[in-house]
Structures are given as structure tokens and as C-alpha cells.
Amino acid sequence: MKYVDEFRNAELIKRTAEEIRRLADPDRRYRIMEICGGHTHAIFRFGLHQLLPKNIDLVHGPGCPVCVLPSARVDEGLEIARGNDLIFTAFGDMMRVPGSHGSPLEAKARGAEVRMVYSPLDALKLAQDNPDRRVMFFAIGFETTTPSTALTILRARERGVSNFLVHCNHIMVPPPIRAILDMPDMTLDAFIGPGHVSTVIGCEPYRFIAEAYGKPVVVSGFEPTDLMQSIAMILRQFRDGRCEVENQYARALPWDGNPAARRAMETVFEPRESFEWRGLGFIPGSGYRIREEFAAFDAEAVCEAPGVTTLPSDPRARCGDVLKGALKPSECELFGTECTPETPVGALMVSSEGACAAQFKYAHVTISA
Amino acid sequence: MTDFRDETIQLAHGSGGRATRRLIEGLFAPLLSNPALDAMGDAASLEVDRSRLAMTTDCFVVNPLSFPGGCIGSLAIHGTVNDLAVSGAEPVAITAGFVLEAGLASSVLRAQIEAMAGVARAIGVPVVAGDTKVVEHGKADGMYICTTGLGRVHERADLDPARVRPGDRVLVSGPIGDHGITILVARSEIDLETDLASDSRSVLAMTRALLDALGPGVKWMRDATRGGVATVLNELADAAGVGVAIDEPEIPVRDEVRGACELLGLDPLHVANEGQFVAVVSGEDADHALESVRSVPGGEQARLIGEITEAPARTVLGRSGYGSARVIDVLIGDPLPRIC
Numbered sequence: 001m002k003y004v005d006e007f008r009n010a011e012l013i014k015r016t017a018e019e020i021r022r023l024a025d026p027d028r029r030y031r032i033m034e035i036c037g038g039h040t041h042a043i044f045r046f047g048l049h050q051l052l053p054k055n056i057d058l059v060h061g062p063g064c065p066v067c068v069l070p071s072a073r074v075d076e077g078l079e080i081a082r083g084n085d086l087i088f089t090a091f092g093d094m095m096r097v098p099g100s101h102g103s104p105l106e107a108k109a110r111g112a113e114v115r116m117v118y119s120p121l122d123a124l125k126l127a128q129d130n131p132d133r134r135v136m137f138f139a140i141g142f143e144t145t146t147p148s149t150a151l152t153i154l155r156a157r158e159r160g161v162s163n164f165l166v167h168c169n170h171i172m173v174p175p176p177i178r179a180i181l182d183m184p185d186m187t188l189d190a191f192i193g194p195g196h197v198s199t200v201i202g203c204e205p206y207r208f209i210a211e212a213y214g215k216p217v218v219v220s221g222f223e224p225t226d227l228m229q230s231i232a233m234i235l236r237q238f239r240d241g242r243c244e245v246e247n248q249y250a251r252a253l254p255w256d257g258n259p260a261a262r263r264a265m266e267t268v269f270e271p272r273e274s275f276e277w278r279g280l281g282f283i284p285g286s287g288y289r290i291r292e293e294f295a296a297f298d299a300e301a302v303c304e305a306p307g308v309t310t311l312p313s314d315p316r317a318r319c320g321d322v323l324k325g326a327l328k329p330s331e332c333e334l335f336g337t338e339c340t341p342e343t344p345v346g347a348l349m350v351s352s353e354g355a356c357a358a359q360f361k362y363a364h365v366t367i368s369a
Numbered sequence: 370m371t372d373f374r375d376e377t378i379q380l381a382h383g384s385g386g387r388a389t390r391r392l393i394e395g396l397f398a399p400l401l402s403n404p405a406l407d408a409m410g411d412a413a414s415l416e417v418d419r420s421r422l423a424m425t426t427d428c429f430v431v432n433p434l435s436f437p438g439g440c441i442g443s444l445a446i447h448g449t450v451n452d453l454a455v456s457g458a459e460p461v462a463i464t465a466g467f468v469l470e471a472g473l474a475s476s477v478l479r480a481q482i483e484a485m486a487g488v489a490r491a492i493g494v495p496v497v498a499g500d501t502k503v504v505e506h507g508k509a510d511g512m513y514i515c516t517t518g519l520g521r522v523h524e525r526a527d528l529d530p531a532r533v534r535p536g537d538r539v540l541v542s543g544p545i546g547d548h549g550i551t552i553l554v555a556r557s558e559i560d561l562e563t564d565l566a567s568d569s570r571s572v573l574a575m576t577r578a579l580l581d582a583l584g585p586g587v588k589w590m591r592d593a594t595r596g597g598v599a600t601v602l603n604e605l606a607d608a609a610g611v612g613v614a615i616d617e618p619e620i621p622v623r624d625e626v627r628g629a630c631e632l633l634g635l636d637p638l639h640v641a642n643e644g645q646f647v648a649v650v651s652g653e654d655a656d657h658a659l660e661s662v663r664s665v666p667g668g669e670q671a672r673l674i675g676e677i678t679e680a681p682a683r684t685v686l687g688r689s690g691y692g693s694a695r696v697i698d699v700l701i702g703d704p705l706p707r708i709c
Contacts, residue, residue, distance in 0.1 A: 001624050004631060010618075010691035017692070041634075047693025092633075092705035109379050118559045118633075118706060145708065224691075341701045342387055352634070352707070361698050 007223030008046075016228035017051040023235035030056045031187055032234060033325060035177060036194035037064025037353030038222050044358045046224045052231070059325035060355035062176045062280065063194050065141045066097045067347040067354045068323070069169060070278045072310040074099030077138045077167045078107050079308035080299050086165065087113045087130070089123040090138040091145075096350050100311035104138075120152035120166070127156075127164035136165040136299050144196045146170040146288060147261035150268040153290070153297050165299040168290050171275060173197050174205045175286035181213045185326050190234045192227070193219035195249040200265075202257030206245045214243055221249040268294055278313075278347055279320030314338075319346040322355055329359040336360060372399075385595025385641075386700035409608070410528075411591060412456035412520065421522035423458035425449060429514040434477065436555040438547070438566030441514055442481035444643060446488040446496075447569050448594070449518035454576040455590035455646050457528045458520030460494040465516045467501045470509040477511065492571050494518075523577070525584030530608035532588045537677040538655035539613060540648045542575055542662060543568070543670040545598055546626040549640035549704070559633070559706065563625050570644035575668045579648060582661035586654035592646045596700050599638035601647055602685045603699045613685045615675035615697065634707025638687075639700045649677060 024030065034040055040060045043049055049058055062068050074097055081088035088104060095105040095116060108114035117123045120137050127135035139149045149166060156164045173194060180186060193206055198219045206217045216237040220230035230248045237243060247253055268291060275287025290298040317334055321327035329335050329348070339345040341357050348354035373395030381388040398406065405413040412425035427448050431441045439447075445465060453460045465485070469478065489496055547568040554561050572592060579587050589609070591601040598620075602613045622630075622637045630637050650658040655673055662671040675688075685697040 001627050001631075004627070010689075013691040045695060047689055047695045050693040051691070091708040093707050095705050105381075106379065109377070116705065118708065122560065141708075342381075361696050 007225045009225060012225050013228055016225065016232055019232050020235060021053050023232060023239055024053045024056060026055065030189050031059055032056065032190045032192060033059040033061045033188050034192040035061040035063040035173060037067065037351065038196065039192055039220065039227060040355060040358060041353045042222050042227060048224060048227055059188060062323045063173065064351050064353040066093050066351045068277045069097060069140060069347060070276045071100045071313060072276065073169050075101060075310045076305050076308050078104060079305040080167060080303045081136055082112060083305055083307055084303045086134045086136040087115060087126065088136055088138060089115045089117045089126060091140065092116050093351065094138060094140055097347050098344055120149050124152050124156055124161060124164050127161055131163060134163045134165060136167055138167045140169045142171055142173050142197045143200045147200055147264050150264040153268050153294055154264065156297055164297060165302060166290065166297055167299040168288060170288040172286055175283050176277060176280060177209060179280060179283050180324055183324060188215065188325060190216040192230050193217045195219055195221045195253060198257060199253050200258050200261045203245050203247050203255050210243050210245050216243050217245045219247050219249055219253060279323045314345055317346050319348050322348055329356040384703045385600055410456055411452040412458065423453050423456040423520040423522050425452040426517045427452060432510045433555055434481065434511050436567055437551055439569030440481060440484050441512065442484035443488045444569050445514040445516050446485050447571050447643060449516040450492055450494060450571045450573055451592040453518050453520035454573040455592045457526030457580055458522045460518055460520045462495055462497040463516055463518045464498040465496055465514055466499065468509050468513040469501065469503045470506060470511055471503055472506045473511050492573060523580045526580050527585040528587065528589055530589050530605060533609040533611055533649050533677055535611060535677050535679045536652040537588060537649050538652055538673050539675040540650055540658055541598065541672055541674050542572060542645045542668055544621040544623045545642055545645055546622055546637040546640035548643040550626050550629045561629060563629065565625050568642055568644035570667065572644060572646045574665045575662050576646065578661045578665045579658060583650060583654050583658055586651045587648055588651065589649040590646055593642045595641050597639045597641055598647055599685065599697045600699045606683045606685055610682055612678035612681050613675060614678045615687050617687045618690045619672055619674045621670050621672050635704050638697055639704050
């Protein structure tokens with residue numbers, strides 16, 4: 001298949017693995033965080049961690065939007081929909097994410113009107129097709145999906161759609177990276193930057209990681225050859241004593257990202273003072289809210305959620321430490337006992353991009369390929 | 370002794386994955402236990418007056434009722450025949466129960482029954498009895514069909530997961546994932562356009578050819594419906610206590626299915642099929658097995674995709690072709706597209 005197979009070329013992957021072995025200094029460790037959940041998924045799907053020398057650790061970062069969404073937001077979204085008789089729509093990713101009273105899918109099984117959509121435009125279309133109902137899009141995602149929500153709200157206004165609402169949970173990549181870098185127990189050496197997010201925000205926002213914190217960043221694509229090449233590029237920076245932001249994903253990613261998408265985002269959204277991240281707590285300036293000018297589309301502004309109660313999360317769940325890379329999933333007390341992919345306590349166990357779900361699937365097996 | 374503790378039945382209990390297994394193994398199997406049921410095959414194996422019979426039952430719940438490549442009526446016959454076929458049996462007769470929703474257009478019902486009749490005639494299996502119930506409007510997606518199939522087991526068949534050994538090979542009858550992706554697109558929840566059609570068909574001619582050629586050299590067969598090839602291989606690994614190693618580059622998948630799966634973050638191995646089966650054959654007969662399936666019209670794209678291994682036991686591995694491997698697990702719940 002074009003645009004896929006050439007980036008999964010077995011010979012090229014093997015050659016890059018050899019190059020990585022040559023570049024890695026055997027006398028040191030490399031702890032490299034792949035920020036993006038899409039990378040975590042690809043690493044496990046293609047078994048790339050098995051191709052690396054033992055002194056390179058891949059640490060799974062906070063870039064899986066459903067993994068970091070706190071229960072309170074899921075609870076509020078579902079309660080707003082229930083209390084105001086809205087049709088709740090969300091991406092498939094969201095459907096199994098647990099709130100404190102269950103996931104959207106469980107709410108659906110109990111009779112709530114929950115629909116999966118592929119794009120926010122599908123939710124808008126649902127609103128236009130059902131003028132006597134109100135439709136809410138439960139918006140999640142980093143800067144990758146934020147522009148499409150922004151454009152959908154702009155289109156709703158343009159077309160005068162009055163029965164469409166958005167519950168905004170959009171978040172940003174750079175603030176949690178800064179938060180992780182500021183943690184006292186941080187031991188990371190370098191970062192693999194998120195390719196898709198960067199097609200919007202560009203590479204410039206990562207400069208502080210290299211310049212202020214002295215950690216190399218290589219923004220990467222999602223195929224096996226991309227990730228292997230990015231790791232080699234990081235090792236070359238160490239070998240040459242360089243520390244900079246490099247773009248491995250140049251075939252899709254201009255250095256400056258997509259200014260038009262950013263303009264749409266900035267037109268519709270503004271940073272929240274603070275937003276809660278599951279496991280990481282409240283991080284200043286890390287989430288988006290809908291600007292007042294578009295309040296008519298803002299479910300949080302228009303609807304009340306009187307009945308919403310969020311149960312305190314299980315204090316034994318150590319999602320935060322796992323997200324920071326300070327704890328391996330299997331070192332958490334709940335891992336594999338009370339917290340499994342079927343009965344997840346934390347969202348890291350829900351998504352195939354979550355470090356815990358990945359570990360749960362692979363940890364019990366020693367693979368000799 | 371039952372150990373099914375879930376408080377309510379959720380959609381995941383019907384998706385063919387881990388929750389389904391918990392429901393069956395924790396509730397149905399212990400309460401209804403008997404030797405034929407406990408074998409947990411696609412069809413039960415019975416001996417009546419020294420005749421080896423296979424018996425299976427299946428419910429069909431499909432939305433939409435018709436889709437490219439098939440409809441609920443054709444699916445009901447194909448699904449029942451396939452459960453018998455992969456149990457090494459030739460279908461003798463089928464019965465069908467219909468749950469109809471008040472308000473269903475008679476023309477729709479007629480079209481479905483005509484489809485059933487056409488498919489049954491082509492396979493050569495009679496529908497010998499039926500039952501009809503009508504429920505209130507809104508209580509069923511138009512119609513549900515429940516079938517029972519009775520078959521006579523091939524005289525040389527000796528299918529038993531306990532006979533599966535390291536060194537045996539895994540055969541798949543053709544490209545996987547067509548049905549699941551076709552249904553996903555036909556439900557129009559996702560705005561994709563494809564030329565795909567469901568693979569809904571009878572696999573009987575292929576399983577017959579395989580058994581005629583190999584007899585007891587065929588050790589195990591399953592049709593890879595809900596939960597896809599990954600789920601049936603995991604069931605095999607568990608039942609036989611062996612490892613299964615699949616060479617991922619060898620798995621036949623159409624470009625359209627791969628493309629849709631890449632876009633939606635799905636794994637073709639988890640996507641449902643309605644006209645493909647997976648077989649384990651003894652290592653020395655593998656090439657002969659492949660030839661015999663390929664010689665049947667519709668079996669040309671069959672492939673040997675992997676082998677049975679000793680370790681890791683009870684695990685399915687996918688080998689990448691560049692020195693790495695991954696665990697291929699059963700599906701949890703329905704496959705949901707990943708977007709963000």
C-alpha cells in the first residue's frame with residue numbers, strides 16, 4: 001500500500017537498528033520519552049523497543065488525550081447531556097474512558113443517547129438533521145484535533161445552527177512537557193516530538209526543551225522507519241554534542257506547522273487559566289476554552305450540570321507516576337489485578353495508546369522473534 | 370458453580386471478545402454443562418446410532434439489514450453452514466426462527482427470505498422448520514434471525530484442539546476483514562467510500578476439499594467471525610495449550626481494508642469475517658493443504674500464515690519480518706475507531 005509500505009521496509013528498519021547500536025554509547029543510559037500516544041502505540045505494534053540496545057529506555061509520555069482526561073470532565077459531559085436532553089457525540093477513542101459513574105459506552109447501554117462520530121463535522125450534521133434536538137460534541141484531543149473543532153464551530157455560526165454545542169476538553173502539548181521537566185525526580189535525556197500535533201503548531205514551541213532544559217528533541221512520524229530514524233537522530237545529537245530541535249517528519253511537517261489552522265484555533269479558543277490532567281493534576285495554561293464570542297456553542301456556558309458529582313479517584317492508582325515515567329505500570333498496586341483493560345481504573349489502561357494497556361498486553365511474555 | 374459477577378449485561382458481552390468468554394465460561398457453560406457443550410466448538414459433536422452428527426445454533430442481529438455483498442438472510446444461512454463446515458460436517462438441514470418488529474415492510478421481509486432461499490438452494494441444504502414472533506415497534510432492528518443447523522461429520526474428520534502440536538501450520542482461506550469494514554462503512558457512521566463488499570459466503574467447498582485431501586491431517590478449524598482471526602487464534606492457543614506464531618507480512622488483507630484500518634486505528638486481525646476460516650494442519654501436509662483449498666473457486670487467495678509453537682504457551686505472537694514481534698490479544702469490546 002502506497003505511503004505505508006515504504007515506511008515499513010524490513011531492510012531499512014534492520015539497517016537503522018544496526019546504526020542505532022553503533023551510535024549508542026555502551027557506557028551510558030538513554031531515557032527517551034516519546035511524548036505522543038500514537039508513538040507509544042506504534043512502538044508496541046511494531047515491537048520497535050525489541051530492536052533497541054538494552055541501554056535505551058523508551059518512556060511513554062502524556063500524549064494520549066483520553067489517558068489524561070480526568071473523570072470529572074467525563075462526568076460533567078455525560079451529566080450535561082443527560083440533564084439537558086442532549087445527544088452526546090464523541091470520537092470512538094472516548095467511548096470506553098471511565099468517568100466515576102462509568103464510560104460513555106456504559107451510559108449508552110443504560111439508555112443515554114450516545115453516538116460515535118468520526119469528525120466534529122459529523123456531529124454538526126447530526127444537529128442539522130435533527131433540528132428538534134440539541135447535539136453536543138464532547139471535544140477531546142491536542143492541537144491535532146483542536147483546529148477541526150474550531151472550524152466546526154465557525155461553520156455552525158456561519159450556517160446559523162442553533163442546536164449544536166461543544167464540551168471543550170482540548171489540551172496543549174508543551175505545558176505538560178514543561179511540568180514534567182520541572183519535576184524533581186525527572187530523569188529523561190531526550191524527547192521524540194509528536195508529528196501530528198506539530199503539523200499544526202510547528203517545531204518552534206519545543207525550542208525551550210532544547211535551549212532551557214538541555215534535552216534534544218526530534219519530531220517524528222509514526223511509521224517504524226520514522227521512529228527508528230528519530231532515535232538515531234537523537235543519538236547523533238548526543239555523539240556530536242548538539243542539543244536542538246530537529247524535524248524527522250519533513251514529508252508532512254513544515255517547520256512552521258499550519259498557520260491557517262492556528263488562526264482558526266485562536267479565533268475560537270483561548271487558554272484556560274488551568275486544566276486538570278489525570279495523574280498530573282492542574283497545569284496552568286494547558287487547556288483551551290471557547291471564547292465568549294462563541295458562548296452560544298459552549299456547553300459549559302449554556303447548560304447547567306446540577307447533578308454532577310465526581311467520586312474521588314482511587315488513591316492507590318499511581319497513574320501520575322506512570323505518566324511522568326517515574327514508575328513502570330507493573331509497579332502499580334492495581335496493575336493487572338483491579339485495573340485491567342476490561343475494568344480500567346485509570347485511562348492509561350483504556351486506550352491502546354496508554355502505557356498500562358500496552359504493558360498489560362505484553363509484559364507476561366518474553367518475546368524471541 | 371458459576372463465577373460470572375458482572376451486574377448487568379453490556380454490549381461488550383456480545384462482541385466476541387473477552388467479556389463474551391467470561392459470560393459463556395462463567396454462566397452458560399457451568400449451568401448447562403454436558404460433554405457435547407463442554408467441548409466448546411463452533412458446533413456440538415453428537416453420536417446418534419453410530420452416526421457422527423454436528424449441531425449448531427446462531428442468532429443474527431445486523432444493522433443495516435442489507436449491505437454490499439450480503440444481507441441478514443444470506444448471512445443466516447452462510448453463518449450456520451460455516452459453523453457446521455468448520456466442525457468437519459456436511460449440512461443436512463437448517464431451521465430458522467424469526468423475531469420481527471411490528472411495522473417492518475413486507476417487501477423487506479420477502480427480500481430477506483428470498484435471499485435465504487437462494488443461498489440455501491445453492492449450497493444444497495433445506496430449511497426444514499421455522500418459527501415467527503412479532504414484537505412491538507422499536508423492540509428489534511427490523512428483524513432478528515435465529516438458526517439451528519444439523520450436519521453429518523465427514524468420515525475422515527478428526528478435529529480436536531488436543532491434537533494440535535508444535536510444528537503444525539496455520540492456514541487462512543483468504544483476505545481478512547472485508548465483512549467488518551463493509552458493515553462499518555454501510556452503517557454510515559463513518560464517511561468513507563469503498564468498493565468493498567462483505568465476504569459473506571459458504572466455506573463448505575473449501576473445508577470439504579481440505580478434509581478430502583488431508584483427513585486427520587486437518588486438526589482444527591474455525592470460522593473467524595466476531596472478534597476476527599486474532600480471537601479464534603487465541604481460543605486455539607488456550608484450548609490446545611500451545612503458542613501460535615503468525616508472520617504478519619503473510620496475512621492476506623485487501624488494500625481497501627488495510628487503508629480503512631490504518632485510518633481508523635483498527636487491526637484487521639480483530640475485524641469480523643463471514644466467509645473465511647482458519648485451519649491448523651500438520652506441518653508435513655501444509656503445502657498439500659494449501660493446494661487443496663486454492664483449487665476450490667474462491668479459495669485462490671488462501672495462505673499459510675504461521676505455525677504452532679511450544680512457547681510462549683497460550684499466546685499468539687505476530688512476527689514483523691524485521692526481527693521483532695508483538696502479542697496479538699483478543700479484542701476487548703467492539704472495535705472502535707481511534708481518531709485523536
